[in-house]
Amino acid sequence: MARDGAVYACQSCGAVQTRWTGQCPACGAWNTLVEELTSRPPGALKLTKPTRRAGLAFEGLDAATPAPPRIVTGVEEWDRVCGGGVVPGSAILVGGDPGVGKSTLLLQVAASAARRGARCAYISGEEAIEQVRSRAQRMGLADAPVKLAAETALRAIVDGLKADPFDLVVIDSIQTLWSDAHEAGPGSVTQVRAAAGELVRLAKKRGLAVILVGHVTKEGAIAGPRVVEHMVDAVFAFEGERGYPFRILRGAKNRFGATDEIGVFEMGDAGLAEVKNPSALFLDTSGERAAGAAVFAGIEGSRPVLVEIQALVAPSAYGTPRRAVVGWDSGRLAMILAVLEARCGLSFGDRDVYLNVAGGLRISEPAADLAAAAALASSAFDVALPQDCVVFGEISLSGEVRPVSRMDSRLKEAAKLGFRRAFGPADPESSALQVTGASRLADAIQRVHDGAWDRS
Numbered sequence: 529m530a531r532d533g534a535v536y537a538c539q540s541c542g543a544v545q546t547r548w549t550g551q552c553p554a555c556g557a558w559n560t561l562v563e564e565l566t567s568r569p570p571g572a573l574k575l576t577k578p579t580r581r582a583g584l585a586f587e588g589l590d591a592a593t594p595a596p597p598r599i600v601t602g603v604e605e606w607d608r609v610c611g612g613g614v615v616p617g618s619a620i621l622v623g624g625d626p627g628v629g630k631s632t633l634l635l636q637v638a639a640s641a642a643r644r645g646a647r648c649a650y651i652s653g654e655e656a657i658e659q660v661r662s663r664a665q666r667m668g669l670a671d672a673p674v675k676l677a678a679e680t681a682l683r684a685i686v687d688g689l690k691a692d693p694f695d696l697v698v699i700d701s702i703q704t705l706w707s708d709a710h711e712a713g714p715g716s717v718t719q720v721r722a723a724a725g726e727l728v729r730l731a732k733k734r735g736l737a738v739i740l741v742g743h744v745t746k747e748g749a750i751a752g753p754r755v756v757e758h759m760v761d762a763v764f765a766f767e768g769e770r771g772y773p774f775r776i777l778r779g780a781k782n783r784f785g786a787t788d789e790i791g792v793f794e795m796g797d798a799g800l801a802e803v804k805n806p807s808a809l810f811l812d813t814s815g816e817r818a819a820g821a822a823v824f825a826g827i828e829g830s831r832p833v834l835v836e837i838q839a840l841v842a843p844s845a846y847g848t849p850r851r852a853v854v855g856w857d858s859g860r861l862a863m864i865l866a867v868l869e870a871r872c873g874l875s876f877g878d879r880d881v882y883l884n885v886a887g888g889l890r891i892s893e894p895a896a897d898l899a900a901a902a903a904l905a906s907s908a909f910d911v912a913l914p915q916d917c918v919v920f921g922e923i924s925l926s927g928e929v930r931p932v933s934r935m936d937s938r939l940k941e942a943a944k945l946g947f948r949r950a951f952g953p954a955d956p957e958s959s960a961l962q963v964t965g966a967s968r969l970a971d972a973i974q975r976v977h978d979g980a981w982d983r984s
């Protein structure tokens with residue numbers, strides 16, 4: 529039986545139950561329910577005063593609303609993902625695997641903003657001040673007027689932020705904070721939620737921008753409490769493939785900007801360098817393009833990005849052929865294979881299929897369908913696509929090649945990088961490139977087979 533005022537919070541999904549159970553009824557995780565006391569400390573309960581005016585003050589949708597002011601940090605990749613800089617009074621959660629470079633990124637953001645005149649603080653609960661400082665020195669940021677502190681007590685942090693006026697504060701990380709108002713240990717849902725709630729309130733009240741760092745669990749959620757994601761104004765994921773130097777900041781939620789925006793960085797000896805032209809990074813332009821490779825002209829957020837899609841089709845040694853995908857959706861691959869089989873007579877039933885997006889980028893656009901199909905066909909026929917050709921187009925289940933958004937920007941980016949041809953849906957007008965159009969996938973695959981690119 530629950531004690532008076534006690535409830536049980538799942539440490540994985542944040543759902544609250546009145547009874548302890550071994551398995552969380554909300555998310556199915558085992559042994560994640562932890563007792564949480566809900567009774568408020570004496571005196572904490574405040575009754576809101578009744579408002580004097582009855583009813584709500586409604587306004588029209590067309591009333592003028594000024595754009596929110598922004599703290600432009602000067603780290604352009606960061607600012608763009610934010611939607612043009614950090615909004616004062618907002619809270620941003622930055623999640624990522626341990627070691628991906630969250631602390632490095634946010635130290636750079638804080639230092640850059642501070643150099644441009646913003647009052648910035650960096651509060652580390654994970655590293656000692658000396659560690660943060662020596663890292664800053666190695667990154668050439670020692671002269672930036674950022675105020676450093678190493679602290680994990682929520683009360684001390686909140687008091688400190690109230691005492692000194694700041695524009696932007698980095699808290700690294702939310703999981704290290706603890707509040708003495710709660711019994712649960714640091715990193716528990718109760719503590720993380722309490723700390724995030726308190727800091728978000730402080731941000732709103734003081735017009736202070738708060739950036740919270742959050743570690744990601746094995747399942748990819750920002751450690752346990754999904755609840756924090758609901759409290760903040762923006763959630764960014766900082767990602768990177770092991771073995772590759774570059775890192776991608778991806779907007780997952782943003783109340784003040786687009787959510788499909790990405791920022792690209794490269795991790796080096798002096799911290800993270802901004803990558804202004806990601807196509808050059810993801811595309812290997814030095815070597816010959818082999819059979820099975822197709823260059824996809826994609827759009828990531830607001831920018832066109834060229835990236836190589838590589839396919840390998842090989843005879844299968846086992847009864848069940850293998851399908852392995854890196855950087856793309858495996859369900860989408862299954863669909864493309866089915867359409868190739870049903871509409872083009874290209875069978876993969878006795879063959880292993882591997883698909884890889886080069887450089888470690890993750891593509892989610894359906895516009896990559898034709899590039900994946902062309903790469904698969906190119907590998908299956910062992911015929912290379914032309915070196916100077918980019919591919920894009922969405923494939924429907926009926927085997928049509930559909931037009932995609934922003935074809936003009938895709939073509940322009942390809943022309944800028946020295947490509948002379950494009951292979952895609954029928955008739956996108958372009959003066960920069962020679963476009964080979966196909967409205968049916970079967971025609972497109974025939975072209976790959978015949979190497980017939982000049983015939984229109």
Ligand code: TYD
Binds near residue numbers: 624663795
């Ligand atoms: P860090 O920012 O501490 O990661 P996180 O806060 O996400 O856990 O970055 C750690 C990694 O970054 C570490 O493996 C070393 C690497 N790194 C560099 O390669 N160059 C640098 O200049 C810095 C500061 C870090």
Ligand code: MG
Binds near residue numbers: 654
């Ligand atoms: Mg860190």
